[in-house]
Amino acid sequence: MLTVENLDVWFGFPPDRVDAVRSADFSVAQGESFGLVGESGSGKSTILRAIAGLIDSWSGRIEVAGRSVTGDRRDRAFYKTVQMVFQDPYASLHPRHSVDAVLSEALRLQGMDDIDNRIQRLLDDVGLGRGFRFRYPHQLSGGQRQRVAIARALAGEPRLLLLDEPTSALDVSVQAEILNLLADLRAEHRLTYLMVSHDLAVVGHMCDRLAVMQHGRIVEVMTVDALRQGAARQDYTRHLIHASAGYERV
Amino acid sequence: MSVTGMTRREWLLSDAPLTRRQARLGALYQGWLTFRANKLAMFGLVILILLIGMAILAPWIAPQSPFAQNLAGRLAPPSAEHWLGTDALGRDILSRLIHGSRITLFIVGTVALIAPIIGLFIGTVAGFAGGWIDQVLMRITDIFLAFPKLILALAFVAALGPSIGNAVLALALTAWPPYARLARAETLTVRNADFIAAARLQGAGPMRLLVRHIWPLCISSLIVRVALDMAGIILSAAGLGFLGLGAQPPMPEWGAMISDGRAYILDFWWVAAMPGLAIFIVSLAFNLLGDGLRDVLDPKGDKS
Numbered sequence: 228m229l230t231v232e233n234l235d236v237w238f239g240f241p242p243d244r245v246d247a248v249r250s251a252d253f254s255v256a257q258g259e260s261f262g263l264v265g266e267s268g269s270g271k272s273t274i275l276r277a278i279a280g281l282i283d284s285w286s287g288r289i290e291v292a293g294r295s296v297t298g299d300r301r302d303r304a305f306y307k308t309v310q311m312v313f314q315d316p317y318a319s320l321h322p323r324h325s326v327d328a329v330l331s332e333a334l335r336l337q338g339m340d341d342i343d344n345r346i347q348r349l350l351d352d353v354g355l356g357r358g359f360r361f362r363y364p365h366q367l368s369g370g371q372r373q374r375v376a377i378a379r380a381l382a383g384e385p386r387l388l389l390l391d392e393p394t395s396a397l398d399v400s401v402q403a404e405i406l407n408l409l410a411d412l413r414a415e416h417r418l419t420y421l422m423v424s425h426d427l428a429v430v431g432h433m434c435d436r437l438a439v440m441q442h443g444r445i446v447e448v449m450t451v452d453a454l455r456q457g458a459a460r461q462d463y464t465r466h467l468i469h470a471s472a473g474y475e476r477v
Numbered sequence: 478m479s480v481t482g483m484t485r486r487e488w489l490l491s492d493a494p495l496t497r498r499q500a501r502l503g504a505l506y507q508g509w510l511t512f513r514a515n516k517l518a519m520f521g522l523v524i525l526i527l528l529i530g531m532a533i534l535a536p537w538i539a540p541q542s543p544f545a546q547n548l549a550g551r552l553a554p555p556s557a558e559h560w561l562g563t564d565a566l567g568r569d570i571l572s573r574l575i576h577g578s579r580i581t582l583f584i585v586g587t588v589a590l591i592a593p594i595i596g597l598f599i600g601t602v603a604g605f606a607g608g609w610i611d612q613v614l615m616r617i618t619d620i621f622l623a624f625p626k627l628i629l630a631l632a633f634v635a636a637l638g639p640s641i642g643n644a645v646l647a648l649a650l651t652a653w654p655p656y657a658r659l660a661r662a663e664t665l666t667v668r669n670a671d672f673i674a675a676a677r678l679q680g681a682g683p684m685r686l687l688v689r690h691i692w693p694l695c696i697s698s699l700i701v702r703v704a705l706d707m708a709g710i711i712l713s714a715a716g717l718g719f720l721g722l723g724a725q726p727p728m729p730e731w732g733a734m735i736s737d738g739r740a741y742i743l744d745f746w747w748v749a750a751m752p753g754l755a756i757f758i759v760s761l762a763f764n765l766l767g768d769g770l771r772d773v774l775d776p777k778g779d780k781s
Contacts (some may be wrong), residue, residue: 281674306680319671323693325500332689336679358493361500366492379675 228387228419229255229278234287236270236277247273249443250287255387260413260420262430262451264467265440271423272314275389278421279311291387307337310380311389315396316372320364326350326375327360330382337383349378352415354408370401374408381412388413390422394429406433427471431455439464508773518769524762532578539572543729552745562747564737570751573729577752580730581759584645584714584723585707591649593699596656601691603657604664605683615661621654627716634722641730644723648713652706656699663695697774704767708760715756731756 236248248270255261263271277285283299290296292308313319320329330346339345350360353374364372373393380388393409394402410433413420424430430437431451438448439461447461459465483491490507494500512518531538540560547567555562561570603614621629633647667673668691676690717723718732726733731752738749 279674279678281677303680306678309678311675311678313671313675315671319675321672321676321690321693325497327497327500332676332681333679336676336681358495361494361497362492363500363504376675379679383679 228257228259228292229421230288230290231274231278232288232290234274234277234285234289236273236282236285238284247443248277248285251438251440251443251445253438253445253448255419255421257386258417258419259436260422260434262434262437263421263423263440264425264427264430264437266425266467269440270443271425271440272391275311275391275421275423279309279389280305303338307383308385309387309389310383310385311391312373312376312380312393314392316369316376317364317396319376320372322364325361325363326355326367329375329379333379333382339382345382349381352381352412353378368401369397370405373397373401373405377405377408377412381416384416385418387419387421390420392424393422395425402429409433427454427468439467511773512769515769515772517765518772521762521765521769524758525766528578528759528762529582531575532582535575535579539569539575541569541572543568543573543576544727545569552741552748554745555747561751562745564734564748565741570734570747573734574731574752574755577729577731577734577755580641580724580728581711581714584641584648585710585763587645588648588652588710588714589703589707591645592652593656593703595649596653596658597660597692597695597699599653600657600660600662601664601687601695604661605668605687605691607668611661614657618654618657621651622658624651626651627713630713630717631720631722634717639722639725641724641728644714644717647717648710652710655706656702659698659702660695663698664691667691667694701767701771701774704763704770707763707767711756711760711763 231251231253234248234251235246238245238247251270251274253261263274265271273282276282278289278291278296280296280299280301288295291305294304296305324332327346330349331342334342334345346360347357350356355371355374355378359367359371359375364375367375373396377393390409394405397405406429409420412418420433422430422433424433431454434451436448436450437454438445439459440446441463447459447464449459449464453459454468457465457468459468488499489503491499491503494503512522545568547563549567550559550563551565551567553559553563553567559569559571561574564570564573599614599618603611603618629651630644630647633650634643637643637646673686673690676686681690714723715730715732715735718730718734719736721733721736724730724733734752735749735756738745738747738752742749
């Protein structure tokens with residue numbers, strides 16, 4: 228579904244050039260849920276943005292559904308295949324657009340018909356009732372906003388969803404709701420997930436395999452089962468596991 | 478309104494509107510409530526509504542023709558017959574003021590329509606496109622900003638010929654650069670926002686992003702700025718009229734009327750003072766209105 232080979236992403240020009248990602252390699256199979264884990268600044272979100280075409284300064288190879296992409300140009304077929312959910316639900320919805328406007332614009336751009344019924348179905352899918360359809364973002368809570376963002380991503384019936392820490396801006400109880408929603412949606416729509424998180428517990432819950440990142444490099448790719456059995460081979464991974472376990476005990 | 482057990486107010490302020498229309502009306506009503514809370518802004522609004530009413534009904538409410546001369550009764554002080562006195566040709570000043578409100582509104586309305594639209598377009602395109610387009614557009618803006626506004630307008634009118642239409646054009650052409658600056662600054666704060674990225678990921682082209690996503694966020698601060706600038710536009714228009722480069726005699730333009738009264742200002746003060754007072758009141762009303770609009774529209778002042 229998604230193949231990333233030898234991906235380098237940088238910002239700025241020499242001598243101020245910052246290498247955010249260095250020779251990253253991984254692939255995600257159809258229907259799989261793949262996690263990218265690492266601390267802040269390790270380049271995990273940058274990989275997502277490069278795939279989505281929001282950054283043009285990258286080199287290497289990105290292949291989505293068997294087709295290579297270049298620079299920050301993407302075609303209609305790409306947008307129909309790949310969608311993204313952003314980290315901050317307060318920044319990812321237009322403050323002057325109602326839920327209805329957001330969803331109908333997405334549906335129209337994706338070339339859908341029967342928009343009225345589809346909006347209703349999307350809202351049902353993400354667990355928002357009829358009453359939310361004409362609200363503005365400032366009338367919604369963080370969790371509700373993230374549900375709208377997920378509905379927007381689902382509008383074009385994509386096959387690959389890029390999740391950029393979709394729950395880290397939400398409080399814990401809402402986090403669980405959103406994660407369960409994402410898990411249900413994946414089963415229901417047979418979606419492929421590429422999920423970025425700094426939280427090992429979240430990735431352990433959501434993903435089949437994961438890649439651990441440090442300083443822009445992927446240090447280890449492993450299955451979640453291996454993670455649970457403590458079969459990490461790299462020191463940094465063990466350190467990360469230890470840190471998150473320590474955090475949970477307190 | 479078929480909703481039972483609900484007052485119109487509750488229907489408008491509902492947190493869960495059921496139709497697009499209800500949501501839109503609700504948002505408007507919210508804005509109106511905020512605006513109404515500002516007493517001074519309401520005062521400004523009332524004055525402007527009166528001004529508009531006056532302009533529409535001018536031929537019916539003006540006691541005399543604005544052009545009827547009566548040389549026997551020239552420079553008469555305010556009296557029961559001529560409430561605001563007469564000017565050097567014996568024309569009734571009140572009637573001229575009433576008819577002049579049409580010209581004032583025409584100037585202000587046209588400039589307020591043209592200048593912000595030019596500014597919005599140039600500013601958002603510059604901010605959104607970035608790179609050399611931004612550089613070129615903003616340097617042009619800088620060049621316009623480098624001239625004093627009235628001097629540049631004078632040059633335009635001198636080149637185009639004195640008339641009210643050319644005065645409006647000149648004012649509009651000199652008034653847009655601050656709006657372009659403002660629109661560009663607003664655009665820069667939102668161009669990298671996630672909701673723009675999300676729309677881009679849905680396949681939205683640059684034109685759609687600009688018009689549907691960026692403009693709505695720039696327009697409110699522009700409207701506020703325009704309302705606050707109205708007073709300045711009225712004064713510039715009056716200045717052009719005063720210098721004889723705007724409305725031509727015998728049009729009852731307020732600035733030109735002040736200019737006519739200049740020769741008699743010491744002995745017959747009302748000739749210049751009455752139109753001056755009218756300009757003052759209308760400018761003040763626009764300023765108060767702008768203040769109230771800022772409460773309603775400026776997203777930075779939001780309490781939510």
